[in-house]
Amino acid sequence: MTSREIREAFLEFFKSKSHHIVPSAPVVVKNDPTLMFTNAGMNQFKDLFLGEAAVKYSRIADTQRCLRVSGKHNDLEEVGIDTYHHTLFEMLGNWSFGDYFKKEAITWAWELLTEVYKLDKDRLYVTIFEGDDSEGLVRDQEAYGFWKEFIAEDRILLGNKKDNFWEMGDMGPCGPCSEIHYDMRTDAERAQQKGQELVNADHPQVIEVWNLVFMQFNRLKNGSLEPLPAKHVDTGMGFERLVRAIQGKTSNYDTDVFQPLISYISQKSGIQYGVAEQTDIAMRVLSDHIRAVAFAIADGQLPSNNKAGYVIRRILRRAVRYAYTFLNFKQPFFHELVPLLADQFKGVFDELYQQRDFVEKVVMEEEVSFLRTLTTGIQRFENYVEGHQFIDGDFAFELFDTYGFPIDLTELLAREKGVTVDMEAFTKALQVQKERSRAATTIDTGDWVTVNDSDEVDFVGYDVLQAQTEILKYRKV
Ligand code: ATP
Ligand code: MG
Ligand code: MG
Ligand code: MG
Numbered sequence: 001m002t003s004r005e006i007r008e009a010f011l012e013f014f015k016s017k018s019h020h021i022v023p024s025a026p027v028v029v030k031n032d033p034t035l036m037f038t039n040a041g042m043n044q045f046k047d048l049f050l051g052e053a054a055v056k057y058s059r060i061a062d063t064q065r066c067l068r069v070s071g072k073h074n075d076l077e078e079v080g081i082d083t084y085h086h087t088l089f090e091m092l093g094n095w096s097f098g099d100y101f102k103k104e105a106i107t108w109a110w111e112l113l114t115e116v117y118k119l120d121k122d123r124l125y126v127t128i129f130e131g132d133d134s135e136g137l138v139r140d141q142e143a144y145g146f147w148k149e150f151i152a153e154d155r156i157l158l159g160n161k162k163d164n165f166w167e168m169g170d171m172g173p174c175g176p177c178s179e180i181h182y183d184m185r186t187d188a189e190r191a192q193q194k195g196q197e198l199v200n201a202d203h204p205q206v207i208e209v210w211n212l213v214f215m216q217f218n219r220l221k222n223g224s225l226e227p228l229p230a231k232h233v234d235t236g237m238g239f240e241r242l243v244r245a246i247q248g249k250t251s252n253y254d255t256d257v258f259q260p261l262i263s264y265i266s267q268k269s270g271i272q273y274g275v276a277e278q279t280d281i282a283m284r285v286l287s288d289h290i291r292a293v294a295f296a297i298a299d300g301q302l303p304s305n306n307k308a309g310y311v312i313r314r315i316l317r318r319a320v321r322y323a324y325t326f327l328n329f330k331q332p333f334f335h336e337l338v339p340l341l342a343d344q345f346k347g348v349f350d351e352l353y354q355q356r357d358f359v360e361k362v363v364m365e366e367e368v369s370f371l372r373t374l375t376t377g378i379q380r381f382e383n384y385v386e387g388h389q390f391i392d393g394d395f396a397f398e399l400f401d402t403y404g405f406p407i408d409l410t411e412l413l414a415r416e417k418g419v420t421v422d423m424e425a426f427t428k429a430l431q432v433q434k435e436r437s438r439a440a441t442t443i444d445t446g447d448w449v450t451v452n453d454s455d456e457v458d459f460v461g462y463d464v465l466q467a468q469t470e471i472l473k474y475r476k477v
Contacts, residue, residue, distance in 0.1 A: 003243045024065050037068075050168075060097075068085075113180070177214065332364050
């Protein structure tokens, strides 16, 4: 099956189970102080779960473009290094709002995976919530019972609260979840490791594909749990991982989702994919990052110096640096991937296709501007690390301020050289600049202090600072 057919089959399947199919929400979230980018399929239904909006359809399914590059879910550092975490990915989902519950959710998940997609039953594992004494939460025997109908009991693994209990926040709907994992190890390896329990993160070839969340409690302000009057189902399946499993590949990048992009990059750079670790990582980073950047722009978030815009700029600069250093692209190249991607998503997410020229232009302008200082910045960096064990704050700040290196790019460069960055000193240097730019916008006129906010340059400087502070904040979570 092609990836297009796989996506269509998902939607068709749930349509046949009376689900209403809705379009993906934009990946850029406006007007929600708690969220910058859509990071899960359920985001657009938050109000329904909280009971703050009326339920029009009690069964819904869709494919949602998601971005996990900030806040609670930040997978950026993994991307390109591993083969199954992306910045932007599609989350296929089906929902029940006070309609069906565990039995149907589990039965249909199994039916879809094994009968429609014909995945090998012997390679599937599932997890259920083991319970938690401190909260008086019992093991999810219900889910266990339904799974037992389909899968051998030694393939039903217990998971703790961290992995198998989902909560929206400190308050609100929550409940146990059940994950489905797919095992792509070779037969030899499987025979050798028989009896060992493996899930996502234990082995790069055993990956989590689908998460079924059963919302059955409401967490109150005082922390206690009460049963929800109406129970809900919220599922999310990683589309690119599913395609990998169905197409029998050992990397998401070997599927037809990423191959057109990888081939193009390989052809243009004259470097083969699958030959050397470093160039492979660079090709994966490029083919991944263009998706995040292009869809963010198409959904209304231009790269900029603050907040969500700066997150996008950072991702773009990260990609450009990989292209420059490892694939020898010294001229703007990244933008050339936009039309390819637009074609790929035609009829799926038309927002990109309709704006492809604009998106390409924005990406190219960003590239041109960053490439102007990149060469000198990298040269400065190379010279500096020759004589230093770690990057001090002032130098990291110089790279940031003069050469436009986001701090995580400097950290990445440092890691590649086996040195560390003095983040505390960097933050301090930022602070100093903040004070300075504040002072610069303040004109002392004797008894009066006038704030001069018409000076745009200073204002931009301040915003950069804000964005940086935020990034530092996010990284700690
Ligand atoms: P993982 O443990 O692999 O990081 P997760 O538990 O954080 O995944 P969920 O929040 O349960 O992921 O999201 C539902 C599904 O979305 C996952 O089962 C997975 O298939 C997919 N998914 C999650 N994060 C990513 C990502 N960064 N790239 C691609 N697919 C992802
Ligand atoms: Mg994760
Ligand atoms: Mg997980
Ligand atoms: Mg999960």
